[in-house]
Amino acid sequence: MGRFQREPQQSQCSAVGPELLAVLPTNPKPWYKTGHLVRLNLILLVPLFSASTVGFDSAMMNGLQSLPQWKSYFGFPNASLLGIINAIYPIGKLLGLAPAAWISDRYGRRKSMHVGFFFLILGAAIQGGAQTLSMFIVSRLILGLATAFILLPSPLLICELAYPTQRGKLTALYNTFFYLGSVFAAWSTYGTFRIQSTWAWRIPSTLQGAFPLIQLCCFYWVPESPRWLIAHGKYDLAREILTRYHSAGDKDSPLVDFELAEIETAIRVESTAMSQSSYMDCIRTAPNRRRTFIAITLGFFAQWSGNGVVAYYLTLVLDTIGIKATSSQTLINGMLQIFNWTISVVAGALMVDRLGRRTLFLISTIGMLTSYICWTALNSVFARDNNQTAGYAVLAFIFIYYFFYDIAWTPLLWAYPAEIFPYTLRARGLTITLSSAYCGLILGQFVNPIAMIDIGWKYYIVFCCLLALLLAIVYFCYPETKRHSLEEIAEIFDGKSAIGRGESSDEIATDKTATTERVSES
Secondary structure, three states, X not given: OOOOOOOOHHHHHOOOOHHHHOOOOOOXXXXXXXXHHXXXXXXXXXXXXXXXXXXXXXXXXXXXXXXXXXXXXXXXXXXXXXXXXXXXXXXXXXXXXXXXHXXXXXXXXXXXXXXXXXXXXXXXXXXHOOOOHHHHHHHHHHHHHHHHHHHOHXXXXXXXXXXXXXXXXXXXXXXXXXXXXXXXXXXXXXXXXXXXXXXXXXXXXXXXXXXXXXXXHHHHHOOOOHHHHHHOOOHHHHHHHHHHHHOOOOOOOHHHHHHHHHHHHHHHHHHHHOOXXXXXXXXXXXXXXXXXXXXXXXXXXXXXXOOHHHHOOHHHHHHHOOOOOHHHHHHHHHHHHHHHHHHHHHHHHHHHHHHOHHHHHHHHHHHHHHHHHHHHHHHHHXXXXXXXXXHXXXXXXXXXXXXXXXXXOOOHXXXXXHHHOOHHHHHHHHHHHHHHHHHHHHHHHHHHHHHHHHOHHHHHHHHHHHHHHHHHHHHHHOOOOOOOOXXXXXXXXXXXXOOOOHHHHHHHHHHHHHHHHHHHHO
16 A cells, blocks of 8 residues: 555545545556556446447437438338337337346346346347338337346446546446447448448448447456445455455555445445335435436436437438438538537536536536527528528537537436435436436427427427526536535435434444454454
C-alpha cells in the first residue's frame, strides 16, 4: 500500500465524500497507468456493450425503413404495421424485465446475462433468415425478451463493481454505448443499401447478434457483484474481488475494509426494515415513493421528450422536410448516431461528477424545450411555404435538440435510478424505470407514425407541452447525488439517520471489524 501516493485531492473530492476519501489508497498516477484499474475497466467494457445491442436495433430499424429492398420484400408495410414491427421489440423487453430481475437477485447478475446472450444470438439468426413478415416479427419478440436479461443486470454490475471514484462516470457511460450500437447499425445499412437483393437488409439484421457474441466470448473474466455476494453470505469471495480490483491485491487495504463494512451494514439494515423485499416496498415509505416517482418519470420522459419521433421514425421526419433520397436518409442516420455518441460521452457521462446529475438534467431539459419550439416553428414554415431553407434548418435543430438530450437523458437514464435506490430495491427500482420507458416506447411506436402522417408538424406541439411539464418535475423532484457512495445516497432521501453517515458511522466502524474477523475465520 505504501507504493501509492495520494491522488489530487480536488479530482477525488468531486466524485466521493470525505469518509470514503479518507480511506482511498494514495496514487499519483492516472487510472490508465494503474494496472488493477486498467484490468477492472477493461472487464467492465463487457457489460457496457449491453446498451449497444439496443442502440443497434433502433438505428437498424431506421435504416431498414429507408431500404426499398426491405419494404418491397415485406409488401410495403403501412404506418400501423410499422408500429407493430417496431413495438414488438420493447414489448418483448417489458415481458422479460420481471424474470430478469428475479434471476438477477436470486442467482446473481451473471446468470441472467448468460441467458440473454444465448437468445440474442438465436434471435438475430432468425431475424436475418426471416422468410415472412411473421417470422421477422417473432424474431424481434425473441430479441426483445433476451435483451431484458442483459440490460437489467449490466448497469447493476457496473455500478456495484466500479472503483468508487469512477462509479459515476462508468454508470453514466453505460447508456452512451447505445450509440456505439447505433453507429454500427446505421453505417451497416448505409454500406448495404446498394445491394440489389434481400442481403441489403439480411446482413444488418444478422449483425444484431455481433455484440452479444463478443460479450459472451469475454464474459468468463467478469466477476460477480460484491454486493450480491455479501447479500448471499459469500464474504470471502466478495473480499477477494474487491481486494483484486480496488486495492491491487493489498489484503490489509482500509478501502476494502470500509467498502465491505458499509455494504454489509447497508444490506443488513435494509433487510431488517424489509425482511421480505417486494415491489410494495417501493411505495411503502415517503422516501421510496419519491424514488419511485423519479424512476417512473425518468423512464417515461426518456421516450416522450420528443426523441421518439426521430429514434425510430427518422425516415418519416425527413420526408416531412423534403429529404427523401435513400442515400441521403441513411447518410444522415449514420452521421446523427456518431454525433449522439460523441456528445453523450464528452459532454454527458464525463461531466456527471464535475457538474452533477441535477445540473445536467436542468440544462438538458431547458435546451430540449427551446430546440423543440424552434423545430416546431420551422416545420410550420416549411409546411406552409415549402421553403427548403426552413427544411434544412429543421435538420440542424434535430442535431441541436439531440445535443441537449444526450448530455443528460442518455447517460443518466440507467445511472440515476441505479444510484438512488438502496441495494434491496435496486433491481426492482431499475425495473420500474425500464418498465416505464418501455411502456412509453410501445405507446410511441403505435402513436408516432400515425400522428406524423395524419397531422404532420402539429404533432410536435404535444412534445413542447410535455417538455415544459418535464422541466417543472426535474426542478422540484430530482436531487443531486454526486460526492456520495451508493450507501450514502440514502441520506438524501431518508435523512441523517440513513446508512453510512451521521449516526451510523460508529455502526460502520463496528461492522468493519466484524466483517474482517468473519472473513479471516472463513
